[in-house]
Amino acid sequence: MGYFLLRIPKNPELMTTLRVDDNLIQIALNHSSATPVLIMDMATLKRTAATFSGYAPAIATYYAVKANADPFVLRTLAGEGIGFEVASEAELSTLLSLGVSSDRIITSNPIKAPAFISAMRSIGVDRFVVDSIDEIDKLASYAPGCHVLLRLAVDNTGSTWPLDEKFAATAVETIELAMHAVQTGLQPAGLTFHVGSQCTNPFAWATALRDAKAVWDEVKNHEIKFDTLNVGGGFPAAHHDVHPDYEQSLDSIVESISAFPDASTIEVEPGRGLVGDAGVLVGRVVGKATRSGNRWLYLDVGVFNGLMEVVGGIEYQYTSLDHEGPENEWTVAGPSCDSMDIVAREVRLPDLAVGDRVAISPAGAYTSVYASSFNGLAQPRVLCV
Numbered sequence: 284m285g286y287f288l289l290r291i292p293k294n295p296e297l298m299t300t301l302r303v304d305d306n307l308i309q310i311a312l313n314h315s316s317a318t319p320v321l322i323m324d325m326a327t328l329k330r331t332a333a334t335f336s337g338y339a340p341a342i343a344t345y346y347a348v349k350a351n352a353d354p355f356v357l358r359t360l361a362g363e364g365i366g367f368e369v370a371s372e373a374e375l376s377t378l379l380s381l382g383v384s385s386d387r388i389i390t391s392n393p394i395k396a397p398a399f400i401s402a403m404r405s406i407g408v409d410r411f412v413v414d415s416i417d418e419i420d421k422l423a424s425y426a427p428g429c430h431v432l433l434r435l436a437v438d439n440t441g442s443t444w445p446l447d448e449k450f451a452a453t454a455v456e457t458i459e460l461a462m463h464a465v466q467t468g469l470q471p472a473g474l475t476f477h478v479g480s481q482c483t484n485p486f487a488w489a490t491a492l493r494d495a496k497a498v499w500d501e502v503k504n505h506e507i508k509f510d511t512l513n514v515g516g517g518f519p520a521a522h523h524d525v526h527p528d529y530e531q532s533l534d535s536i537v538e539s540i541s542a543f544p545d546a547s548t549i550e551v552e553p554g555r556g557l558v559g560d561a562g563v564l565v566g567r568v569v570g571k572a573t574r575s576g577n578r579w580l581y582l583d584v585g586v587f588n589g590l591m592e593v594v595g596g597i598e599y600q601y602t603s604l605d606h607e608g609p610e611n612e613w614t615v616a617g618p619s620c621d622s623m624d625i626v627a628r629e630v631r632l633p634d635l636a637v638g639d640r641v642a643i644s645p646a647g648a649y650t651s652v653y654a655s656s657f658n659g660l661a662q663p664r665v666l667c668v
C-alpha cells in the first residue's frame with residue numbers, strides 16, 4: 284500500500300505535504316456533495332482482500348462483518364472469495380440477501396442470543412464459540428450436539444483495542460470447558476482467540492499460538508481431539524504511525540501453525556485489517572471557537588456519528604481538502620451537545636472556514652457501523668467507488 288510522504292494537487296492552486304494514502308485523498312478531493320460521507324475505495328479493498336485470500340492455501344479468510352456491514356463492501360469481498368464471520372441475525376440476513384452461501388459463513392461471538400443460534404442452525408451452521416460453562420449449557424439446549432470452538436485468553440499487549448476482559452477463558456478453564464462440552468453432548472472441535480484489535484505487534488499471533496499449542500496437546504490426555512484453529516482478527520489499519528504489514532503477521536502465523544499438523548481447518552477473521560485502510564470519512568466544519576486561548580474546530584462528524592473509536596484510543600489523520608495555509612493546533616470536536624464528543628487534540632490544520640471539508644482516515648472500519656442518530660445528527664452515508 285502506498286503510505287508515504289507525498290505532494291498531491293488538491294485543487295488547481297493548492298499543493299500540500301501529506302502522509303496519507305494518496306489514492307484515498309484524491310478520491311475524497313473529488314467528492315463535494317453532502318457530508319458526512321464514508322468513501323470506500325474498492326480498489327484498495329480488493330488489494331487487501333487478495334493479500335489475505337491468496338496468502339496461504341491452508342488458511343481460510345472470514346471477514347468480520349461487524350467492522351463495516353455495507354452491502355456493496357460485502358458483495359465486493361464475496362467476489363474476491365472471502366468468507367464471512369457474523370454476530371447477529373441482521374448481519375446474517377444481509378449476507379443471505381446478497382446470495383452468499385451458508386458454507387462461507389461462520390460465527391465466533393462467545394455470547395449469542397438464542398434466536399441467533401437458531402437462525403445459524405437453520406442455514407446449516409452448527410459450530411459456535413464458547414468461553415464459559417453457561418454458554419455451553421445454553422448451547423446444549425438450543426443447539427444440542429453442535430460443534431464448539433473454545434475461546435482461549437491470550438496476551439493482548441500491543442493492541443490499541445484489547446478484547447481480553449470481556450471474553451475468553453484461561454488455559455486451565457479452557458481444558459475444563461472442553462471436558463464439560465463433552466459431558467453435555469457437544470463436540471469440542473478446536474480453539475479460537477483474539478489478540479486484540481489494532482494489534483501492532485506482528486508476532487502476537489505466534490505468541491498466542493504457543494499458548495494454544497499447550498491446550499491443544501493437553502486435551503488429548505482427556506481423549507479430546509481438536510481439528511480446528513481460528514486465529515481471530517486484530518490486523519491493524521494505518522492509524523497514526525502504523526504501517527500495516529500483514530505479510531509479516533501472516534508469515535509468523537504460517538510458521539506457527541506448522542506446530543499443529545493435525546489441524547485440518549485454519550481460519551483468520553480480520554475486520555479492521557480488511558476494510559480500515561479502504562475508507563476515508565469526509566466531514567465539514569460547522570463551527571469554530573476559541574476557549575481559554577485554544578482553538579476549537581467543530582465538524583459535522585464526531586464521537587456519536589462515526590468516530591466512536593476515539594474513546595478507546597484509536598487515532599485518525601485529519602487532512603484539509605479545501606483550504607491550506609499556515610497551520611494551527613486545533614481541538615477537533617463533533618457537532619453534538621455532549622462534552623465527551625471531542626475527537627482529537629493538538630491536530631495541525633490550516634485556518635479552516637465553516638463549510639470546508641476535512642478528510643479523516645483510515646476510516647473504513649468501525650465508523651459507519653457505530654454511528655447513531657444522537658441529537659438527530661446525520662449518520663455517514665457509505666459511498667463505494
Ligand SMILES: Cc1ncc(COP(=O)(O)O)c(C=O)c1O
Nearest residue numbers: 347391480516517518553554555
Ligand atoms: C470474534 C471476533 N472476530 C473478529 C473480530 C475482528 O477483529 P478486528 O477488527 O480487530 O480484525 C472481532 C472484533 O471484535 C471479533 O470479536
